[in-house]
Amino acid sequence: MKAARFFASLGRWTKRLLWLVVIAAVLYEAWIFAWVLWWRDHNPDITRFMEIRLAELQQKTPGARLSKHWVEYGAITPALKRALIVAEDDSFVHHQGFDWRGMQKALERNEQRGKIAAGGSTITQQLAKNLFLTPDKTHWRKAQEAVITAMIEATWSKRRILEVYLNVIEWGNGVFGAEAAALHHFGIAAAQLSPEQAARLAAMVPSPRYYDRHRDSAGLAAQTDVLLGRLPAAQIP
Numbered sequence: 001m002k003a004a005r006f007f008a009s010l011g012r013w014t015k016r017l018l019w020l021v022v023i024a025a026v027l028y029e030a031w032i033f034a035w036v037l038w039w040r041d042h043n044p045d046i047t048r049f050m051e052i053r054l055a056e057l058q059q060k061t062p063g064a065r066l067s068k069h070w071v072e073y074g075a076i077t078p079a080l081k082r083a084l085i086v087a088e089d090d091s092f093v094h095h096q097g098f099d100w101r102g103m104q105k106a107l108e109r110n111e112q113r114g115k116i117a118a119g120g121s122t123i124t125q126q127l128a129k130n131l132f133l134t135p136d137k138t139h140w141r142k143a144q145e146a147v148i149t150a151m152i153e154a155t156w157s158k159r160r161i162l163e164v165y166l167n168v169i170e171w172g173n174g175v176f177g178a179e180a181a182a183l184h185h186f187g188i189a190a191a192q193l194s195p196e197q198a199a200r201l202a203a204m205v206p207s208p209r210y211y212d213r214h215r216d217s218a219g220l221a222a223q224t225d226v227l228l229g230r231l232p233a234a235q236i237p
Contacts, residue, residue, distance in 0.1 A: 029147065032132060036151045039131070040160060043070050047168050049130040050176055057174050068176040069183075071190055073163040076178045079195040081162060082234035083202035083227050089123040092162070093235045097124045097153035098146075125149045127165045158237035166190075171204060172212035185215075199227040 046054075050066055057064035085092050091099050099122050121129075128148035133141055152161060171181030178190040178201075186197055193201070203223035204211040211220050 032148060033151050035132075036148070036155060039164065040156050044131065044164065044168060047131045048133060049135070049170070050168070052134065053170065053174060053176075064174065066174050066176055067172075067180045067184060068167075069179040070167050070177065071179045073159060073166075076163075076166055076190045077193045077198060078236060079198035079231065080166070080178055080190065080193055080201060081236040082231045083195075083198040084123070084162075084166070084205070085234045085236060086230040087202040087205060087223075087227050088126070090234065092123050093158055093237055095122060097122060097149040122149070123165050124152055124161055127161060127168070128152060130168055131164075162237055169205060170208045171201060173209050175208070175212070185212075195231055196224065196228055199231065200224045202227050 046066075050068070054064070054066055057066075089099065091101075099120065125145055128145050128151075129135075129141075132148055133145060156164075167177040167179075170176055171178075172184055175181055175184045181201055182188055182190040182193055182197075185201065186193065200220070203220055211217060214220070
């Protein structure tokens with residue numbers, strides 16, 4: 001009899017705990033969605049990824065600051081927009097946040113190489129991760145990234161997605177956004193970048209801190225040439 005009461009009580013507490021978990025999850029997603037709606041019309045001051053990088057910098061140099069300066073979509077040369085799209089997500093203007101064909105190709109390349117060498121993430125997916133999540137490659141993080149991607153695609157225009165992406169991605173050690181990147185690497189504004197300079201910046205995106213230290217890398221030069229040749233084919237919002 002005592003055992004029956006114990007298990008009945010345990011069942012009730014388990015149900016209550018599950019409900020608390022569900023409520024917490026719903027509140028968390030609602031909190032994220034509120035930020036997604038806010039950032040549709042307001043510019044993010046700092047992202048989760050920036051916070052992580054800043055903490056890393058300040059561990060070595062307590063007074064370290066990020067180099068970033070927000071500029072509007074029209075103040076960034078179309079060449080950089082084209083270069084990023086051909087480098088990161090050539091079907092950006094057509095998909096709804098997920099490039100299933102690209103994911104399949106990435107899986108095939110990873111299987112051939114026996115390691116994770118390509119992710120197939122779209123610009124929207126990368127933006128979702130940068131705004132809210134950590135770089136950890138866990139199933140939970142990928143699932144949450146997918147949810148946020150759907151939220152962004154449902155409420156933002158493609159132009160807004162690309163504008164925010166251009167302003168928050170990393171382009172060097174503590175360097176974030178197109179304007180700071182143009183100044184850091186070339187000493188000019190993002191509006192003044194030449195097609196070759198834009199292609200070079202786009203080629204740096206997969207490993208920005210590495211290429212910041214190895215600017216004469218043969219691989220960077222080769223990828224820059226490839227992207228430069230593909231610029232005319234890019235569609236931008």
